[in-house]
Amino acid sequence: xxxxxxSGAEVKKPGESLKxxxxxxxxxxxxxxxxxxxxxxxxxxxxxxxxxxADSDTRYSPSFEGQVxxxxxxxxxxxxxxxSALRAxxxxxxxxxxxxxxxxxxxxxxVTVSS
Amino acid sequence: xxxxxxxxxxxPVSPGEPASISCRSSQSLLHSNGYNYLNWYLQKPGxxxxxxxxxxxxxxxxxPDRFSGSGSGTDFTLKISRVEAEDxxxxxxxxxxxxxxxxxxxxxxxx
Numbered sequence: 001x002x003x004x005x006x007s008g009a010e011v012k013k014p015g016e017s018l019k020x021x022x023x024x025x026x027x028x029x030x031x032x033x034x035x036x037x038x039x040x041x042x043x044x045x046x047x048x049x050x051x052x053x054a055d056s057d058t059r060y061s062p063s064f065e066g067q068v069x070x071x072x073x074x075x076x077x078x079x080x081x082x083x084s085a086l087r088a089x090x091x092x093x094x095x096x097x098x099x100x101x102x103x104x105x106x107x108x109x110x111v112t113v114s115s
Numbered sequence: 116x117x118x119x120x121x122x123x124x125x126x127p128v129s130p131g132e133p134a135s136i137s138c139r140s141s142q143s144l145l146h147s148n149g150y151n152y153l154n155w156y157l158q159k160p161g162x163x164x165x166x167x168x169x170x171x172x173x174x175x176x177x178x179p180d181r182f183s184g185s186g187s188g189t190d191f192t193l194k195i196s197r198v199e200a201e202d203x204x205x206x207x208x209x210x211x212x213x214x215x216x217x218x219x220x221x222x223x224x225x226x
Contacts, residue, residue, distance in 0.1 A: 037164075046217065061214060
């Protein structure tokens with residue numbers, strides 16, 4: 001059974017760094033793109049970026065390029081989304097998904113950035 | 116960027132009645148390989164989105180056959196033949212021809 005299990009909710013202050021995770025199981029992690037989708041409070045879905053675990057080829061939405069970093073650790077089948085300096089506008093739910101038609105999704109990680 | 120436009124944005128439906136959602140793209144999603152790069156997702160209240168339809172008209176595994184997708188190029192439709200209470204939520208179309216873009220979402224609610 002394919003599963004994507006995300007790390008827990010985070011509450012941070014503006015300017016702080018953060019790295020959230022998405023652990024995959026039940027399929028060959030290195031041979032499917034995996035990525036992230038943002039959902040701001042009460043809003044729709046936005047594509048953040050994707051990574052191909054086999055070679056770490058990474059693609060970002062122009063809206064998120066330079067704002068976040070996506071990475072993987074193949075040894076533990078885990079993808080990451082990180083920020084070096086959070087802003088209040090990063091407050092949102094972040095979903096990871098297997099980008100083979102986005103057929104499997106994680107449960108979401110809620111990130112709250114507030115002073 | 117490819118812009119995705121859904122209509123209506125709100126859809127009140129009585130149980131057992133049909134429902135239809137339209138999705139239009141700013142450029143054709145039909146690839147030279149013959150596939151339309153258009154998927155449909157449902158986000159039920161408090162849940163993660165789930166895949167309903169891929170490549171415009173293929174039902175994902177486990178999706179009831181009351182859901183169907185049609186269309187090609189720039190115009191696509193998701194139809195529910197008989198709406199059930201469990202179908203309540205927000206429906207999104209998404210293109211994956213050039214990066215990934217979601218429509219604004221259509222909220223289906225029970226009358």
